[in-house]
Amino acid sequence: MQDFSEAFGLAASLILGFDADLGEIIVLSLRVSLSAVLLAALIGFPLGALTAVLSFPGRQAIAVLMNALMGLPPVVVGLLVYMALSRAGPLGWMNLLYTPMAMIIAQTILVTPIIAALSRQVMEDMHREYDEQFRSLCIPTRRVMTALIWDSRYSLLTVALAGFGRAIAEVGAVIIVGGNIDHLTRVMTTAIALETSKGNLALALALGFVLLILALSVNAAVYSLRASAKRLSYA
Amino acid sequence: MPSAKTTSLLPLEVSSLSYRVDQETLLDNIDLSVDSPGISVIMGANGAGKSLLLRIVHGLLEAHSGAIYWHGVAMAETLRRRQALVFQKPVLMRRSVAANIDFVLRPMGGQYRQRRDELLHQAGLQHKRNQPARLLSGGEQQKLALARALATEPEVLLLDEPCASIDSASTLQIENLLHDTRQRGVKIILVTHDIGQARRLADDVIFMHRGRILEHRPAASFFDSPSSPEGQAYLDGRIVV
Numbered sequence: 001m002q003d004f005s006e007a008f009g010l011a012a013s014l015i016l017g018f019d020a021d022l023g024e025i026i027v028l029s030l031r032v033s034l035s036a037v038l039l040a041a042l043i044g045f046p047l048g049a050l051t052a053v054l055s056f057p058g059r060q061a062i063a064v065l066m067n068a069l070m071g072l073p074p075v076v077v078g079l080l081v082y083m084a085l086s087r088a089g090p091l092g093w094m095n096l097l098y099t100p101m102a103m104i105i106a107q108t109i110l111v112t113p114i115i116a117a118l119s120r121q122v123m124e125d126m127h128r129e130y131d132e133q134f135r136s137l138c139i140p141t142r143r144v145m146t147a148l149i150w151d152s153r154y155s156l157l158t159v160a161l162a163g164f165g166r167a168i169a170e171v172g173a174v175i176i177v178g179g180n181i182d183h184l185t186r187v188m189t190t191a192i193a194l195e196t197s198k199g200n201l202a203l204a205l206a207l208g209f210v211l212l213i214l215a216l217s218v219n220a221a222v223y224s225l226r227a228s229a230k231r232l233s234y235a
Numbered sequence: 236m237p238s239a240k241t242t243s244l245l246p247l248e249v250s251s252l253s254y255r256v257d258q259e260t261l262l263d264n265i266d267l268s269v270d271s272p273g274i275s276v277i278m279g280a281n282g283a284g285k286s287l288l289l290r291i292v293h294g295l296l297e298a299h300s301g302a303i304y305w306h307g308v309a310m311a312e313t314l315r316r317r318q319a320l321v322f323q324k325p326v327l328m329r330r331s332v333a334a335n336i337d338f339v340l341r342p343m344g345g346q347y348r349q350r351r352d353e354l355l356h357q358a359g360l361q362h363k364r365n366q367p368a369r370l371l372s373g374g375e376q377q378k379l380a381l382a383r384a385l386a387t388e389p390e391v392l393l394l395d396e397p398c399a400s401i402d403s404a405s406t407l408q409i410e411n412l413l414h415d416t417r418q419r420g421v422k423i424i425l426v427t428h429d430i431g432q433a434r435r436l437a438d439d440v441i442f443m444h445r446g447r448i449l450e451h452r453p454a455a456s457f458f459d460s461p462s463s464p465e466g467q468a469y470l471d472g473r474i475v476v
């Protein structure tokens with residue numbers, strides 16, 4: 001029990017003292033996960049809009065596939081990206097294994113289906129409302145898609161947040177393709193796993209707190225943004 | 236401001252048009268010819284098929300049988316571009332009042348901001364240009380929907396009960412806008428079951444009952460002496476089934 005309270009005390013001092021190692025890990029975590037979410041949004045939003053707007057044979061099958069891919073196990077994604085990026089793999093020449101870029105790629109693959117599937121649902125509902133008006137105005141498909149993305153921007157922010165939550169919290173993919181190398185590819189989740197196994201609970205706990213605070217504050221920010229959007233009838 | 240013009244989309248010819256849903260015939264072998272400018276009002280009780288007919292002539296729904304020709308050309312998207320439809324329940328985008336008009340005007344290029352301000356001024360909404368469109372009152376929303384429809388500079392303006400459940404001040408403003416639009420040579424086809432409004436606006440009346448057109452006559456003659464018992468009952472305010 002004393003170990004525990006000691007760990008809490010140490011964790012607090014690490015956070016409040018702006019520990020350099022801790023800061024480095026947090027910054028890298030944010031850089032990797034935010035980049036992955038940004039890339040996933042760039043792919044996922046248009047993909048979601050496209051499947052919400054177009055009706056073509058197999059559309060339902062694609063929707064089911066996108067929903068199924070939301071549950072991709074991170075370790076499997078990590079393994080596949082590892083195989084692709086390893087020396088013998090098709091992308092081995094890029095020398096990306098054990099770099100932050102490899103981690104960004106793995107998390108992008110993990111998050112894109114989440115963003116695509118959730119944004120499709122959001123935009124499909126909106127499309128149902130706008131469809132007749134847009135057809136009356138003869139709006140071309142591309143403009144319909146951009147209009148849906150823009151008009152559902154506040155809901156899509158929540159979608160991106162769901163993707164961010166997945167990315168920042170996962171450990172399986174980044175530990176395989178990043179390797180948890182100190183000062184290079186160590187992020188919060190991999191550090192927590194390592195420090196816990198080493199018995200260094202203070203650092204693990206400090207990182208855990210930061211992870212929680214981060215999740216809470218991002219959620220609070222998006223919630224208040226959504227609330228004000230709703231008040232203005234933009235959501 | 237577009238100059239006065241006479242639409243080249245007329246006449247509208249509808250022949251043997253039928254529309255069914257689950258074996259129920261909602262429009263039954265309709266023949267219609269609209270060739271006069273001005274305001275044609277489609278009247279009839281709820282469920283007569285007025286809104287359905289409007290959507291079909293605009294090409295939003297496909298009839299099961301029959302044909303629609305605008306100036307001898309079968310209905311197609313190129314013709315829909317020259318028309319605009321205002322829905323009973325306005326569909327406004329989650330943007331500001333001005334942005335709702337800009338959405339239509341911007342692709343047309345040119346000095347669209349000036350044109351947008353003109354349209355908002357006509358609709359009496361200039362002072363609300365930066366407000367979220369979906370926070371406007373029902374009447375204001377409908378005026379914005381009408382202004383947006385006019386932004387497309389349609390040759391034919393179709394309206395589906397635009398004044399149902401809105402305040403009388405807004406109704407008056409909308410009717411004035413429709414008068415001005417008519418003066419500019421735009422053909423207007425208006426669905427309403429407000430007899431007062433039909434009297435104020437109609438040049439000719441198309442009276443529908445249970446999916447069929449029973450009368451299509453100049454407004455004065457319809458209101459003076461409807462030839463069908465259903466038309467007479469409707470004007471008398473009796474329930475027509």
